[in-house]
Every structure is written in C-alpha cells, then in structure tokens.
Amino acid sequence: AQTVTQSQPEMSVQEAETVTLSCTYDTSENNYYLFWYKQPPSRQMILVIRQEAYKQQNATENRFSVNFQKAAKSFSLKISDSQLGDTAMYFCAFMMASGTYKYIFGTGTRLKVLA
Amino acid sequence: DSGVTQTPKHLITATGQRVTLRCSPRSGDLSVYWYQQSLDQGLQFLIQYYNGEERAKGNILERFSAQQFPDLHSELNLSSLELGDSALYFCASSADVYYGYTFGSGTRLTVV
Numbered sequence: 001a002q003t004v005t006q007s008q009p010e011m012s013v014q015e016a017e018t019v020t021l022s023c024t025y026d027t028s029e030n031n032y033y034l035f036w037y038k039q040p041p042s043r044q045m046i047l048v049i050r051q052e053a054y055k056q057q058n059a060t061e062n063r064f065s066v067n068f069q070k071a072a073k074s075f076s077l078k079i080s081d082s083q084l085g086d087t088a089m090y091f092c093a094f095m096m097a098s099g100t101y102k103y104i105f106g107t108g109t110r111l112k113v114l115a
Numbered sequence: 116d117s118g119v120t121q122t123p124k125h126l127i128t129a130t131g132q133r134v135t136l137r138c139s140p141r142s143g144d145l146s147v148y149w150y151q152q153s154l155d156q157g158l159q160f161l162i163q164y165y166n167g168e169e170r171a172k173g174n175i176l177e178r179f180s181a182q183q184f185p186d187l188h189s190e191l192n193l194s195s196l197e198l199g200d201s202a203l204y205f206c207a208s209s210a211d212v213y214y215g216y217t218f219g220s221g222t223r224l225t226v227v
Contacts, residue, residue, distance in 0.1 A: 035215055044117065045205060045218035052213070091158065100171035101212040102148070105158040 002027045004094050006106035013082045014114050020067075021077045021109045023092030030054075031097040034068070034075045039108075040088040048090070051075065053097070082113045118142065121206050121219035129227055133194040136222045140187055140208030146170075147189040148209075148216060149181060153202035164189055196226045 003026045013019035025034070036048040051059045051068050059066050063080045079086055089110050093103040118141035128134055140147050149161040160173035164183035175181075178196075183189040193200060203223050207216035 033213060037218075042220070043203060043223075044220050045207070045216075047215040047217075050213075050215050095212065097213075100163060101146075101209075102160040102163065102171060102173060103150075103158075103216070104160075107157050 002029075002094050002096070002104045004092055004104050004106040006090075006092055006109050008109045009107070010110045010112070012112040012114055013079075015082055015084060017082055018078060018080045019082055019111065021079075021090050021092075021111065023075045023077070023106055025073050025075065025092075025094050025104075027073070027094065029096060033095045033097060034066075035093040035095065035103070036064070036066070036075075036077045037091045037093060038086075038088045039091065040085075045091075049077065079111075084113050084115060087111060087113045117217050117219060119206060119208050119217050119219035121204075121222050123222060124220065125223045125225075127225045127227060128196060130196055130198060132196050132226075133192065134196065134224065136191040136193070136204055136206075136224070138189045138191070138206030138208075138219060140189070140206070141210070141217055144208035144210050144217070145187065146209050146212065147183055147187070148207045149175075149189070149191050150205040150207065151202045152205060152221070153199075158205075161191070193224070198226050200224065201226045 034051045067076045089108045092106040120139040145166045161175045163171040181191045203221045207218045
C-alpha cells in the first residue's frame with residue numbers, strides 16, 4: 001500500500017522569503033502522479049502543482065516549484081517570494097497512474113506567512 | 116467558484132439521524148469523488164463514481180452510501196450518525212485525472 005508522509009506539521013516564513021515543504025512517499029509502483037494542494041482558511045482545496053513520475057523535469061508554476069527525487073521518493077514544494085495569501089494548510093497527494101485514481105494524502109503542513 | 120457545488124455548506128444533526136450531502140460536478144466532468152476530512156484521520160477517500168457507475172470504494176462505512184444520477188450530480192447518504200462522523204466532506208470532480216481534481220468547498224457536518 002502507498003503511504004505519504006509530511007514530517008513538518010507547522011512552518012512559518014517571513015513575507016518575501018522562500019520556504020520548502022517536504023513530502024516523502026512509499027510505493028512499489030513506477031508510474032504515478034504527485035500533487036500539492038493548498039487549503040486556506042476558507043477550507044477550499046486548491047491545486048497548486050502536479051508532477052508526473054515519468055518526467056524527470058521538476059514542475060514549476062509561477063512562484064511554486066517542486067524538487068522531485070524519484071529514487072529517494074521525495075517530492076518537496078518550494079514557495080518563492082512568499083505572500084500573506086500563501087498562509088494555508090498544504091497537502092501532498094499521491095495517485096497511481098491506473099486503477100482507481102484515488103488520492104493518498106499526507107497529513108498536511110500548516111504554513112503561516114508572517115508580515 | 117471552483118465549478119463543483121456542494122450543498123449544504125453546514126449541517127448540524129443529532130446522533131442516530133440520517134443526512135444527505137449533495138454534489139454537482141463541473142460541467143462535463145463525468146467522475147465524482149467523495150473524501151472525508153477529519154482531525155484524527157486526515158483526508159480519506161470514500162468512494163468514486165464515473166458516469167453513474169461506482170468505480171472504487173475506499174474506507175467507507177456500511178452506514179454510508181452514495182449514488183450518481185443521470186444528470187451526473189451525486190449524493191452521499193450518511194445514516195445512524197455517530198459523534199465520530201463529524202467531519203468535512205468534500206466532493207471533487209475531474210475531466211482528466213492526470214491534471215488533478217477540482218474540489219468543492221465541502222460540507223461541514225457536526226453530529227451532536
């Protein structure tokens with residue numbers, strides 16, 4: 001069975017600084033997808049970024065980028081130029097490339113951006 | 116507005132009761148997923164429907180059931196409610212799962 005671990009329950013960062021959230025996962029599969037979702041106080045789950053396991057190139061979306069290390073089963077999220085609006089819970093999710101397409105979520109990291 | 120509509124937003128009910136949560140997926144999305152978010156168990160997959168048919172089941176209790184109707188909206192029925200069923204219930208839909216789901220804003224269920 002797949003598992004996803006987020007070892008940082010809470011983090012804080014100063015506005016305009018850079019922060020990295022860690023995520024590790026365990027799977028014996030070779031083909032899968034990884035996602036980061038953001039859940040602000042409004043509780044809406046918002047997709048931040050996605051990574052296809054067969055692609056070596058790290059995904060980037062504006063200020064958000066990932067460091068995907070397939071061999072190490074690591075998928076960290078880097079937020080550059082942090083903004084107050086980035087304050088939220090961040091969840092890492094794993095999805096197999098075939099089958100049920102359900103997500104296995106990590107327990108989340110609560111990020112607070114300080115003014 | 117994500118395009119996925121969940122009603123009601125909040126629900127308070129007593130133990131032993133039955134409730135129905137409703138979800139309308141984004142226009143054109145055939146897949147609907149239900150997730151439960153609770154403090155002790157985190158985000159857990161409950162069930163998936165695709166174009167009216169059940170595709171996958173997760174850790175869904177026997178007291179819970181769901182269906183997807185011909186117009187693609189879905190309902191999650193929770194019966195014989197217990198205090199531990201208090202949680203945020205999310206519905207999500209997707210056109211292409213490889214690009215991620217779109218989540219609704221959730222239904223906050225409180226069982227008292």
